[in-house]
Structure formats: structure tokens, C-alpha cells
Amino acid sequence: MYLGIDLGTSGVKAMLIGDDQAVVGSASSKEVTTTRLHDGWSEQDPADWIRAMEEAIAGLRSAHPDAFSAVRGIGLSGHMHGATLLDADDKVLRPCIMWNDTRSYREAAALDADPRFRKITGNIVFPGFTAPKLAWVKNNEPDIFAKVRWVLLPKDYLRLWLAGEHLSEMSDSAGTSWLDTGARKWSSELLAATGLDESQMPGLVEGTAPAGTLRPELAAKWGLREGIVIAGGAGDNAASACGMGTVREGTAFVSLGTSGVLFAANARYLPNPESAVHAFCHALPDTWHQMGVILSATDALNWHARVTGASAADLTKELGDTLKTPSHVTFLPYLSGERTPHNDATIRGAFLGLGHEADRTVLTQAVLEGVAFAIRDSLEALKSAGTALTRVTAIGGGSRSRYWLKSIATALGLPVDLPADGDFGAAFGAARLGLIAATGANPTDILTPPATAETIHPEAALSAAYEDAYQRYRRLYPAIRAAY
Structure with a gap:
């Protein structure tokens, strides 16, 4: 058996798979609290991650005691970019500054103005990345900065607790703005630029690769044998790609989670920071990936649900399954700023074109279309970075809405594949990596794609209307940018 542990923004999921990669079971923790002390801030207490991980593992052990006792390898996944700061005794110095925290936008701009960062990392220095967060701490919390002995990414804090090792891997570290992404090593030059x-x-x-072994005391506590290998693992998007088998050139997925991601695997390093596309290392050796990232996907629908007092499921159900012509109401989903293609931490969302006819259903339709058009922005950015896609696979909670998938397929002009029933997300990908690290299996033999259950094609009759609506959407960002 192999255990995958995924540290998500809202909680931890643990999953068991067998040698045949069949899912034996999974369990999730209660929600982890995010604190937002000021506009643009987002923090979590790393101690809550440990509690959540123990809770998820306890649930898995309780439901599948025999299978759990047979665990031979562990893989880790987690949300990226978080600044987890430890002192010389491995004590946490302050709450983790999360991926969707944008307070360091000034520091990010200052680092990005240094041409070495884009040249070496292949990426814009986004406010959500780790390096500008450390620059912010240096500028605003100098006493804490002076005590920093270790900077860990969130999943690697879990590794420290599990194995006692200060280790990371390439896919997650590529999101720090300190990695030489082409050479797959830390850049001492860029680290020095942030002190x-x-x-x-x-x-x-x-x-x-192996990256530590489970501490003997934890093995005894959980009824496991000693020496269980913990894989390097992956950042959440690369782990999801491992779960989906998106590891070969030309394969791609669209993820509708809290954030939205258009992810494409590459056999070579293809940086193009001017497009605001992320060019990162993949979890496999000698493999890279590109992705466009929008900060609010299901987060936008969940916001709309809170405001209207209806559930997200009820809102999408009101639309039915038949795709509608875009209305004159346009939604810009910039609730937390935006990454691809704007790299703008201070922009905020908007409804435009409101009239008396704009009831709740019209606004829901606009929210789904706004996210679809934001993903189309990422598609255009990928094209400019040299990656042409012919189809994508849909994953994430938002992919349960057929209406949304039809909207995305039509906005992108690409067929959207739905995988056969199963959980192929980050926890599954992490478990696969645990299997590879523990057994030495060939990664390409293990990281295969699931069967396709159904393909949703663009609706040709609405393609022109969607194109017109997308072009209107594109014109609105510079129009509202002037207001900020």
C-alpha cells in the first residue's frame, strides 16, 4: 500500500492506493482556518496542518486498518509558495504567508525589476511567490527575519514533522523565485538578492526520489514498519498532473479548484515570463511544465453563493444543462487580484452591464463565463509561450458542473475530456510518487492517464457569440484598471 497526503488550502486529504494503483480509501480533515487580518493578507498556522494531517490519517486508519498497516511508501503534495519560517530549533516564527496573500506586491515589483530573476527563474516574480514574502518580512518584521534559519514550503513542513528532514523537490521550489528552473538548483545569486x-x-x-523516511516513533504510533520511504512529492498542481498522467509533451488539464489552472506538460524548458505563464519544473526528472493561473475559480462561485444566500450547487442547477448565449452582463473574477495574464495584485473584480433584467440566474451565468474567459486568457498566454493545445482534461470541484464545462469548452474552442469515475487529484498523484520512490518503478509506467468517460465539445452554434463576449471581457480589464 502507498499513502498520498495532500495539504490543501482548506484541509488535508489522505489516500491509500495498492500496487495496482486502485484507490483503497481516502479521508479528509476538518477545514483549516485561514486568517485575513488586512486586505490582501492570507495566513495559516502550520500547527493546524499537523493536526489536520493527523486527523485525516486517523480517519483512514480507522476505516482501513489492515490496508493502512501495509503502507510501504508515502508521497506528499501541498499548496505552493507559502513562506513557512523556522528558527534554529525548527520552531515556527510566524504564521505561514499563503499562496493567495498579495501584501508583498511592492517587494515583488522591486525584485521583478532586477533582470536576473526572470532570466534565471524563467518567471515573473509574482506577489504570491515566496521570495517577495521574505522581502516583506525583512522590511516589516526585521526581528523575525533575523531569526530565520529555514524557509520551508508548506508540504515540506509536513515532511519535517514526518521524517525530521529539511528537504524539498523541484516542482514546488520552482514557485519560490529562487530556483534556477532550467538547471534545477537553487540560485545563490537570487537568494543573496533577498538577504x-x-x-x-x-x-x-x-x-x-526518496526524501526521508518516516520517524520510528510515528511508525510505532501508526502501526507501521520502520524505514518507510517518503517521496520528494510535488506542489499541488504538479501532483494533480501526476494523478492525471499529464506528464507527456502536449497533454494538458484545466483545474477548477479554489484557483483555476491551465496546465501543460513539456519535454523541455520553455520560459516566456512576458506572457505571465508559469514555467516550472515538473515532478519527474528532465521534465517541465507551463501553466496559466487565475486566483479565483470556484472561489468566485462560492463568493457569489455567500452573497446570494444560495449554495453553489443550487446556483448552477438553476442554469440547467443547455448552454446559453452570453448575456450583456460580464463578470471579472479578480476577487484576489490576478496572475495570468495581468500580474496585478491590486485589481479587483466587477460586474459590468447590469440592468433590471439581471436576476440571480443571469449573474450566475456571468460568473461562470467570467472564469471561463479568464482561463481563455491563460490559453492565449500559453500559445504566446510556444504551447499549442488540442484538448484538455477537466479536474477539480467545479468540473461537476456540466454547464460550466460546456462554457469552458466553447470559450477555449477545445474539447474537454472528463475522466472515468475515480479520484485522480493531488492526493492520488502524491500516492503514485510514493509508489515510485519506494519501488524504483519507471515513472512513465506508473503515471498513466485515466480512461476518458466523456468528451464535451465546443458548441459551434455559440462560438461566435462566445468570441464576441470574450473580446468584450478583454477590453474591460484596462478600462477598470484606470479606477485603481
Whole structure:
């Protein structure tokens, strides 16, 4: 058996798979609290991650005691970019500054103005990345900065607790703005530019490689044998790609989670920071990926649900399954700023074109279309970065809405594949990486795609209307930008 642990923004999911990669069971923790002390801030207490992980593992052990006792490898996944700061005794110095925290936008702009960052990392220095967060701490919390002995990414804090090792891997570390992404190593030059050095960074391995073993006391507590290998693992999007088998050139997925991601695997390093596309290492050796990232996907629908007092499921159900012509109401989903293609931490969302006829159903339709058009922005950015897609696979909670998938297929002009029943997300991908690290299996033999249950094609009769609506959507960002 192999255990995958995924640290999500809202909680931890643990999953067991067998040698045949069949899912034996999974369990999730209660929600982890996010604190927002000021506009643009987002923080979590790393101690809550440990409690959530123990809760998810306890649920899995209780439901599947025999299978759990047979665990031979563990893989880790987690939300990226978070600044988890430890002192010399491995004590947490402050709450983790999360991926969707944008307070360091000034520091990000200052680092991005240094041409070395884009040249070495292949990426814009986005406010959500780790390096500008450390620059913010240095500028605003100098006493804490002076005590920083280790900078860990969130999933690697779990590894420290599980294995006692300060280690990370390439896919997650590529989102820090300190990694030489082409060479797959830390850049001492970029670390020095933020007042740090390589001794404060975890060691690096590939995501498929062993990266520590489970501490004997935890093995005894959980009824496991000693020496269980923990894989390098992956950042959440690369782990989802491993779960979906999106590891070969030309394969891609669209993820409708809290954020939205259009992810494409690459056999070579293809940086193009001017497009605001992320060019990161993949979890496999000698493999990279590109992705466009929007900060509010299901988060936008959930916001709309809170405001209207209806559930997200009820809102999408009101639309039915038949795709409608876009209305004159346009929604810009910039509730937390935006990454691709704007790299704008201070922009905020808007409804435009409201009239008396704009009831709740019209607004829901506009929200789904706005996210679809934001993903189309990412598609256009990927094209400019040299990646042409012919189809995508849909994953994430938002993919349960057929209406939304039809809207996305029509906005992108691409067929959208739905995988056969099963959970192929980040926890599954992490478990696969645990299997590879523990057994030495060939990654490409393990990381295969699931069968396709159904394909949703663009609706040709609405393609022109969607194109007109998308062009209107594109014109609105510069129009509202002037107001900020």
C-alpha cells in the first residue's frame, strides 16, 4: 500500500492506493482556518496542518486498518509558495504567508525589476511567490527575519514533522523565485538578492526520489514498519498532473479548484515570463511544465453563493444543462487580484452591464463565463509561450458542473475530456510518487492517464457569440484598471 497526503488550502486529504494503483480509501480533515487580518493578507498556522494531517490519517486508519498497516511508501503534495519560517530549533516564527496573500506586491515589483530573476527563474516574480514574502518580512518584521534559519514550503513542513528532514523537490521550489528552473538548483545569486543564502534552503531532490523516511516513533504510533520511504512529492498542481498522467509533451488539464489552472506538460524548458505563464519544473526528472493561473475559480462561485444566500450547487442547477448565449452582463473574477495574464495584485473584480433584467440566474451565468474567459486568457498566454493545445482534461470541484464545462469548452474552442469515475487529484498523484520512490518503478509506467468517460465539445452554434463576449471581457480589464 502507498499513502498520498495532500495539504490543501482548506484541509488535508489522505489516500491509500495498492500496487495496482486502485484507490483503497481516502479521508479528509476538518477545514483549516485561514486568517485575513488586512486586505490582501492570507495566513495559516502550520500547527493546524499537523493536526489536520493527523486527523485525516486517523480517519483512514480507522476505516482501513489492515490496508493502512501495509503502507510501504508515502508521497506528499501541498499548496505552493507559502513562506513557512523556522528558527534554529525548527520552531515556527510566524504564521505561514499563503499562496493567495498579495501584501508583498511592492517587494515583488522591486525584485521583478532586477533582470536576473526572470532570466534565471524563467518567471515573473509574482506577489504570491515566496521570495517577495521574505522581502516583506525583512522590511516589516526585521526581528523575525533575523531569526530565520529555514524557509520551508508548506508540504515540506509536513515532511519535517514526518521524517525530521529539511528537504524539498523541484516542482514546488520552482514557485519560490529562487530556483534556477532550467538547471534545477537553487540560485545563490537570487537568494543573496533577498538577504538569504543556500544554507537556509532545504536540500533538493526530484519528486520521484526518496526524501526521508518516516520517524520510528510515528511508525510505532501508526502501526507501521520502520524505514518507510517518503517521496520528494510535488506542489499541488504538479501532483494533480501526476494523478492525471499529464506528464507527456502536449497533454494538458484545466483545474477548477479554489484557483483555476491551465496546465501543460513539456519535454523541455520553455520560459516566456512576458506572457505571465508559469514555467516550472515538473515532478519527474528532465521534465517541465507551463501553466496559466487565475486566483479565483470556484472561489468566485462560492463568493457569489455567500452573497446570494444560495449554495453553489443550487446556483448552477438553476442554469440547467443547455448552454446559453452570453448575456450583456460580464463578470471579472479578480476577487484576489490576478496572475495570468495581468500580474496585478491590486485589481479587483466587477460586474459590468447590469440592468433590471439581471436576476440571480443571469449573474450566475456571468460568473461562470467570467472564469471561463479568464482561463481563455491563460490559453492565449500559453500559445504566446510556444504551447499549442488540442484538448484538455477537466479536474477539480467545479468540473461537476456540466454547464460550466460546456462554457469552458466553447470559450477555449477545445474539447474537454472528463475522466472515468475515480479520484485522480493531488492526493492520488502524491500516492503514485510514493509508489515510485519506494519501488524504483519507471515513472512513465506508473503515471498513466485515466480512461476518458466523456468528451464535451465546443458548441459551434455559440462560438461566435462566445468570441464576441470574450473580446468584450478583454477590453474591460484596462478600462477598470484606470479606477485603481
